Structures are given as C-alpha cells and as structure tokens.
Amino acid sequence: MEAAEAKKVPVPTIRRIPSYLRLLYQFQAEGRRWISATDIADSLELKPIQVRKDMAFTDITGTPKKGYPLGELIDSVRRFLHWEKLNQAVLVGTGVLGKALLSYPAFLDTGLEISAVFDSDPSKIGSDIGGFRVGDVAEAPGYVRENGIPLLILTVPVEAAQEAADRMMEAGIRGIWNFAPVKIYTPPEVFVQQEDLFAGLAVLTERTHQGG
Amino acid sequence: MEAAEAKKVPVPTIRRIPSYLRLLYQFQAEGRRWISATDIADSLELKPIQVRKDMAFTDITGTPKKGYPLGELIDSVRRFLHWEKLNQAVLVGTGVLGKALLSYPAFLDTGLEISAVFDSDPSKIGSDIGGFRVGDVAEAPGYVRENGIPLLILTVPVEAAQEAADRMMEAGIRGIWNFAPVKIYTPPEVFVQQEDLFAGLAVLTERTHQGG
DNA sequence: TAGATTGTTAATCGATTAACAATC
DNA sequence: TAGATTGTTAATCGATTAACAATC
Numbered sequence: 072m073e074a075a076e077a078k079k080v081p082v083p084t085i086r087r088i089p090s091y092l093r094l095l096y097q098f099q100a101e102g103r104r105w106i107s108a109t110d111i112a113d114s115l116e117l118k119p120i121q122v123r124k125d126m127a128f129t130d131i132t133g134t135p136k137k138g139y140p141l142g143e144l145i146d147s148v149r150r151f152l153h154w155e156k157l158n159q160a161v162l163v164g165t166g167v168l169g170k171a172l173l174s175y176p177a178f179l180d181t182g183l184e185i186s187a188v189f190d191s192d193p194s195k196i197g198s199d200i201g202g203f204r205v206g207d208v209a210e211a212p213g214y215v216r217e218n219g220i221p222l223l224i225l226t227v228p229v230e231a232a233q234e235a236a237d238r239m240m241e242a243g244i245r246g247i248w249n250f251a252p253v254k255i256y257t258p259p260e261v262f263v264q265q266e267d268l269f270a271g272l273a274v275l276t277e278r279t280h281q282g283g
Numbered sequence: 284m285e286a287a288e289a290k291k292v293p294v295p296t297i298r299r300i301p302s303y304l305r306l307l308y309q310f311q312a313e314g315r316r317w318i319s320a321t322d323i324a325d326s327l328e329l330k331p332i333q334v335r336k337d338m339a340f341t342d343i344t345g346t347p348k349k350g351y352p353l354g355e356l357i358d359s360v361r362r363f364l365h366w367e368k369l370n371q372a373v374l375v376g377t378g379v380l381g382k383a384l385l386s387y388p389a390f391l392d393t394g395l396e397i398s399a400v401f402d403s404d405p406s407k408i409g410s411d412i413g414g415f416r417v418g419d420v421a422e423a424p425g426y427v428r429e430n431g432i433p434l435l436i437l438t439v440p441v442e443a444a445q446e447a448a449d450r451m452m453e454a455g456i457r458g459i460w461n462f463a464p465v466k467i468y469t470p471p472e473v474f475v476q477q478e479d480l481f482a483g484l485a486v487l488t489e490r491t492h493q494g495g
Numbered sequence: 496t497a498g499a500t501t502g503t504t505a506a507t508c509g510a511t512t513a514a515c516a517a518t519c
Numbered sequence: 520t521a522g523a524t525t526g527t528t529a530a531t532c533g534a535t536t537a538a539c540a541a542t543c
Binding site: 107108109119123124127132133134135136137138139 | 522525527
C-alpha cells in the first residue's frame with residue numbers, strides 16, 4: 072500500500088509562477104501590502120480564476136475582499152519554487168550560451184548558484200569567464216560528488232551532450248537544464264528541463280506567417 | 284459571412300516539430316530514404332500516434348507500410364515552419380544574451396537571418412559584435428520600415444523592453460521574440476513569443492525537489 | 496501473402512474557465 | 520452594510536491517446 076501521492080502541479084502553472092513573482096516584487100517596491108488575483112491577472116492579461124488556481128498550489132491563504140498579504144505571498148511563491156534556499160549547479164560548456172548564462176545578471180533572487188564551471192577545451196581550461204575559473208571537465212564528476220551538487224547546466228555542443236550528462240549522472244546529478252538542442256536520455260529519477268530555442272523560433276515563424 | 288478558418292495548429296505540436304526536423308537531418312546523413320512515425324517516436328521517446336498527428340499538420344502524405352519519404356518530409360516540415368525561406372529579423376540589445384544569439388552557430392537551416400543589430404549604448408554603437416556593426420537604436424525603426432523586416436529579436440533590459448517594442452511596432456514589425464523577462468503589450472496582430480528562462484528554471488527546481 | 500504503417504474517427508485525460516457559497 | 524474577493528465544485532475546452540479500417 073502507498074501513501075497518497077501529492078497531486079503533481081501542472082507544468083503550465085509552474086511556468087507562470089516566476090512571472091507572478093517578478094510582478095510581486097514590483098508591487099512591493101511600490102509599497103503595496105495586499106494584492107488580489109485580479110491585480111495580477113490585469114497586469115499579465117490572464118484571468119483572475121487562473122491566478123487563484125495557480126496560487127492555491129502554493130501554501131498561501133487569501134482573505135476574501137482583501138486578496139493576499141504581499142509579503143507572505145512572495146515567501147509562499149519562493150518556497151513553492153524552492154527559490155528561498157540555494158540551488159547549487161555546475162555549468163559544463165563555456166561556448167557563447169554558457170558564457171551568457173554565467174554573466175546573466177537576472178539570476179539573483181532565484182536561489183540559483185553556479186558553484187563551478189567546466190569545459191573540455193584545453194585553451195579554455197584555467198581561464199576566467201565571468202569571474203569563474205574554468206575547470207577541466209574531467210574533474211567535474213569528482214567535484215559534483217564531493218560537494219553534493221544537485222543541478223547541471225548543460226551548454227555543450229550537441230555531439231557532447233549525452234556523454235557529459237552520463238558522466239554527471241554517475242556523479243549524482245539530480246536535474247539537468249539542457250540547452251543543447253538534442254534529446255538526452257536519463258533514468259526516470261533524473262529530471263531534464265529541455266530549453267529549446269528552436270521550439271520558440273518555430274512558434275514565432277509559424278504564428279507570424281498566419282494570415283500575414 | 285466568413286471563409287472557413289483553417290484550424291490553428293496547437294502550440295505543443297509546433298514546438299515538437301523542430302526536434303523532428305533535427306532528427307530527420309540525422310537520418311538523411313545516414314542515407315535513409317523512408318522514415319516512419321515509429322522511427323521518430325522511438326528516438327524521441329514519444330508515441331507514434333502523436334508523431335503521426337503532428338505530421339498531419341504539414342502537407343506530407345505517408346505510405347502505409349513504408350512511412351514517409353524522407354526528402355519530401357524534410358521539405359514539408361520546413362515549409363510548415365516557414366523555414367524554407369528567409370525570415371529576416373533585427374536584433375535590439377547587445378547585452379550578454381544578445382551577443383550569444385548573434386554568435387549562435389545553430390541558426391543555420393532555420394531561415395532566420397539577422398540583418399541588422401542595434402543598441403542604445405553609445406559605447407557600443409559603431410562597434411563590431413559577431414561580425415555585425417552595431418547601429419544606433421534610434422535608426423532601427425527607419426531600417427525596419429525601409430526593408431520591410433518582419434521580426435524583432437528583443438534582448439534589451441526589462442526596463443527598456445516595452446518602449447523598444449512600441450517603436451518597432453510603429454515601424455511595422457509583425458512578430459517579436461522577447462528575451463526580456465517581462466510581459467510586453469502588443470495589439471492582436473503583433474505576435475509575441477516570450478522566451479522566459481525563469482519559467483524553465485522554475486520547472487527544473489520544482490521538479491528536481493519532488494520526492495528528493 | 497501477411498504484417499507494418501498510415502490516416503481518420505472516437506475516447507480519454509488534463510488544464511482552463513465558469514459558477515457560486517462563504518466571508519471580511 | 521454592500522460589494523469585492525476567496526476557495527471549491529462543476530462544466531468546458533483542447534490535446535493526447537486509442538481503436539481500427541484501408542493499404543502497399
């Protein structure tokens with residue numbers, strides 16, 4: 072017999088929540104104390120019912136007529152995303168995309184902490200990129216194992232992605248943020264978030280040509 | 284009275300199709316002539332019925348028992364995405380993300396052509412980034428209007444995104460690929476593809492903590 | 496031929512939206 | 520108080536999956 076499984080939160084809900092959080096910080100900067108689902112929905116062109124349904128997945132409790140207490144709502148949303156604590160990651164692959172992520176200013180307040188950076192290119196190993204000293208990818212698994220790093224940001228070329236992922240999974244990686252435009256195969260306990268620029272480009276070109 | 288509207292293709296379908304296309308190029312490199320939905324599904328860990336349903340939105344016709352003729356299928360998929368012809372874009376904002384996109388090697392075969400690059404920072408205007416000479420953003424609307432550029436790649440900071448989008452829409456931009464993590468408001472005829480890194484990060488952190 | 500595969504029609508599943516009682 | 524808003528339960532909508540006849 073099994074314990075009752077907590078119902079999985081729908082992916083579309085998870086994806087909307089960071090946009091709510093950004094808005095909540097804005098409202099906070101404006102000195103607001105209470106925020107209703109209607110306030111959020113109006114700003115993001117969503118329906119209030121959808122915002123309420125999403126918020127119900129966090130542990131916030133609203134107050135009829137007033138909405139949600141802003142400070143508590145921010146905390147609740149951050150806990151939901153696990154952004155209230157540090158999420159340590161190693162980044163493998165210092166091509167243009169890897170470099171961009173290393174210098175991306177907006178990862179503050181997400182709890183994402185890139186704690187080490189690796190590459191296989193001897194001409195890059197030992198160099199400094201965005202304040203990180205680039206290590207030899209051969210040393211990455213040891214680093215991950217010793218420090219119990221849960222997350223891998225994978226920004227290597229397509230041909231190198233599966234091999235790199237395999238080595239890091241052996242070292243205990245639990246989740247992979249994959250920017251290489253290729254499917255990587257993992258056992259069910261390792262989660263892969265595929266970031267596919269071409270999927271986005273496809274939606275752009277297909278939809279822009281509609282009726283145009 | 285209206286003409287019968289062509290049924291809109293579901294966004295999840297559009298997003299999967301570039302991954303099919305990459306795989307088809309691989310099969311082509313291996314010398315294959317016929318590809319079945321099962322071949323594709325096995326490689327991508329999808330169900331064959333889903334691949335067949337997706338392919339039905341392109342203009343390919345398969346052959347029972349054999350599958351799809353590979354060359355025709357590639358053409359059909361590229362036409363579906365409008366990647367068989369040039370998709371001209373201007374890029375505004377040469378921060379880390381903009382630079383990365385300008386140097387991103389994988390945009391070949393997508394029909395995306397960045398034809399000009401602009402920034403508002405005087406220290407960047409006139410400089411060379413990834414082989415592009417950076418123009419003054421003030422000149423961007425004129426360039427877009429004169430050349431009939433349909434697409435805008437928006438990689439400016441959050442605070443500048445709406446204003447930049449507004450100027451470019453006045454100049455006739457039809458679709459916006461927005462990398463700034465903020466909602467931009469557009470009239471219904473201008474399509475926005477929001478590329479939100481934080482949405483992806485949210486899925487990664489939420490799912491990786493599940494049961495872990 | 497027999498069996499693998501397509502394309503179509505129907506069933507299922509899951510997310511969004513609506514309705515509404517409770518309430519500060 | 521009256522009205523705006525929450526949280527819950529039900530209805531709708533759209534995408535995925537199943538079933539199956541047609542067929543090379």
